[in-house]
Amino acid sequence: MCEEPLSHRPLLLPQDLRGRLYDGFIRAQEKDFRIRVILPADLQLQNARLECSWQLKKVLHGYVHVVKQRLQQSQNLGSFMMELKTILDAALKSTNSIEASPAPQYYSSLVKDIETLGWDKLLFVDNEFSTIKLKMEDSSGRDHVVVVRLGAGYPYKAPDCCVDLPVAFSISWTPQTNIQDIYNQVLSTLESLKGFWDTLDEIDTKTWVLEPEKPTRSATMRRIAIGNNVSITIDLDPRHPNMLPECYFLGADHVVQPLKDKLNSNVHLWDPDVGLLQNLKDILEIDFPSKSDLKKSDFTMDCGICYAYRLDSAIPDQVCDDPHCAQPFHQACLYEWLNGLPSSRQSFNIIYGECPYCTKPITLKLLNKPF
Numbered sequence: 001m002c003e004e005p006l007s008h009r010p011l012l013l014p015q016d017l018r019g020r021l022y023d024g025f026i027r028a029q030e031k032d033f034r035i036r037v038i039l040p041a042d043l044q045l046q047n048a049r050l051e052c053s054w055q056l057k058k059v060l061h062g063y064v065h066v067v068k069q070r071l072q073q074s075q076n077l078g079s080f081m082m083e084l085k086t087i088l089d090a091a092l093k094s095t096n097s098i099e100a101s102p103a104p105q106y107y108s109s110l111v112k113d114i115e116t117l118g119w120d121k122l123l124f125v126d127n128e129f130s131t132i133k134l135k136m137e138d139s140s141g142r143d144h145v146v147v148v149r150l151g152a153g154y155p156y157k158a159p160d161c162c163v164d165l166p167v168a169f170s171i172s173w174t175p176q177t178n179i180q181d182i183y184n185q186v187l188s189t190l191e192s193l194k195g196f197w198d199t200l201d202e203i204d205t206k207t208w209v210l211e212p213e214k215p216t217r218s219a220t221m222r223r224i225a226i227g228n229n230v231s232i233t234i235d236l237d238p239r240h241p242n243m244l245p246e247c248y249f250l251g252a253d254h255v256v257q258p259l260k261d262k263l264n265s266n267v268h269l270w271d272p273d274v275g276l277l278q279n280l281k282d283i284l285e286i287d288f289p290s291k292s293d294l295k296k297s298d299f300t301m302d303c304g305i306c307y308a309y310r311l312d313s314a315i316p317d318q319v320c321d322d323p324h325c326a327q328p329f330h331q332a333c334l335y336e337w338l339n340g341l342p343s344s345r346q347s348f349n350i351i352y353g354e355c356p357y358c359t360k361p362i363t364l365k366l367l368n369k370p371f
């Protein structure tokens, strides 16, 4: 068997110990193309994923089914790569190679920009090269994703940048601005929000956050469990995360009222040099239940009428005031229940009736009718 010269063979290097990730170049028609091969956990080649540079994607456009077929039938990664090289040779010859249609300025300058930035920061690029996703890491090690949509007017019109931020963001743009500048502008915005995210990360890791269930980086609100059916909702100012945030309590009056009183009488103790969580503990004179001792379900009691926790997006935020009962209900469920009782009466926006559980008096305030 005649061996091909080494330089003609695709050059792929394993990137991890388990042999699932390969990175390298494939050469055809005197051109090198970047390629990555990611094997599934069972290392079966049939289910491998190929990540190609955009040039390679362009050349292989129309050959996808052939590539997939070869992937199914090849004995191993080495023989597949040789097959891929053959396909690539054929594709390049038949399309008269990408040399024949030189990449417009638009593409070449973009590729140069991304090269300067580093290919490792590129998460995704579409076939038209109009949408780019960049990966960013802030100085606290948090990952962020920037989606840049270039639009037809690029570089004369500013691209559209999407980042998950709690503040408005727009890039300052001139036709000379490049991808690296966008990256730097986003990065400095991320750094300006470091305090805000540090504060919320501490709350997310040390307390039981009941809402939002999966907070995004733009979420300024957290509802934190204080105890069974008692919680505090805080809404932070992203620019001043160490200031006293807006606070609302949720729970039965006999539990919530003392907390409100503490907040009012201790508010002067708020110390912007101490973290938000510590401030809340000091001022409310409480310890938040920690994740190590309790489960989330300890704080998320189902509605006593419909026996569910979520009703559409609502949670059971109406709690019976009787300390021995303290059964939570959804507003909508309690409204229907009280409406159906002949003994209930309504005065302005308050309905007075009996708790379905303990028959003690219960009131329902119709604030903004959520149903």
Ligand SMILES: [Zn+2]
Residues within 6 Å of the ligand: 303, 304, 305, 306, 307, 308, 311, 329, 330, 333
């Ligand atoms: Zn309910």
Ligand SMILES: [Zn+2]
Residues within 6 Å of the ligand: 320, 321, 322, 325, 326, 327, 355, 356, 357, 358, 359, 360
């Ligand atoms: Zn009750």
